[in-house]
Each structure stands twice: as structure tokens, then as C-alpha cells.
Amino acid sequence: LTRLTFAFREDVGVFALDTVSVTSILAPSVQLLANNGFETGSESSWTYCCPSTAMSWAGVAQYSDNIYNMGVTYQAQSGTFFYYDGTGSGYDYLSQMFSTTVGG
Numbered sequence: 546l547t548r549l550t551f552a553f554r555e556d557v558g559v560f561a562l563d564t565v566s567v568t569s570i571l572a573p574s575v576q577l578l579a580n581n582g583f584e585t586g587s588e589s590s591w592t593y594c595c596p597s598t599a600m601s602w603a604g605v606a607q608y609s610d611n612i613y614n615m616g617v618t619y620q621a622q623s624g625t626f627f628y629y630d631g632t633g634s635g636y637d638y639l640s641q642m643f644s645t646t647v648g649g
Contacts, residue, residue: 546643546645549578549640551639553632553638554633554637555630555633558614558631559614560631561612561630562627562629563582563583563626565581567643569645569646577643577644577645579641582626582627583626583627584624584625586605588628590641591640592639592640592642593637593639594637594638595638596635599633599636601637603630603632603637604628605626605628606627606629607625614631
């Protein structure tokens, strides 16, 4: 198994994440991540971790939610949903485990 982890820290501002892709070099049309575009409307298949030192402000939003911060509107790159993260005062993490094959 392999773990993909994103670490976020935004003391001012917001990150938006959508359409994450991991494929095999032997089968590039096969997506190895589940819910890679957050189209379930939740973080299902992903593990969220926010240490107690961080102030959590993260989740999955719909395109129409128009997350607005510091003069910028955040929306889905594709589809309907996207992950947003505005956690401050520390790092938070979003990760997913997926099966891999050495050399593949």
C-alpha cells in the first residue's frame, strides 16, 4: 500500500483541491484513488487529521457554495464538489491509502 498525503497550512487564505489523480504507468487510464474529485460530496475514502494545535476550517463544498475568502471565490475545477481548507495556527492533513505494485 502507498499513502498520499497533503499537508495544509493557511494562516491567511484558503486552499482548494479537486481532481487529484494517481495512475499506474502500466495502465494510465486506471485511476488508483477513490473519490479523487470529492464527487461523493464528502471526504469519503480520504482520512482527515487536524492536530489540536490547529483551528480546523475544512471540508467538501458544492460548486454553488462559492467559498469566498480574501476577495477570491473558490469553486470546483470539474464536477460539482471540491475540497477546501482554511485551517490556521497549525497544519492539517488529508490522506488516502491505495494499492500499488512495484514497477507498475
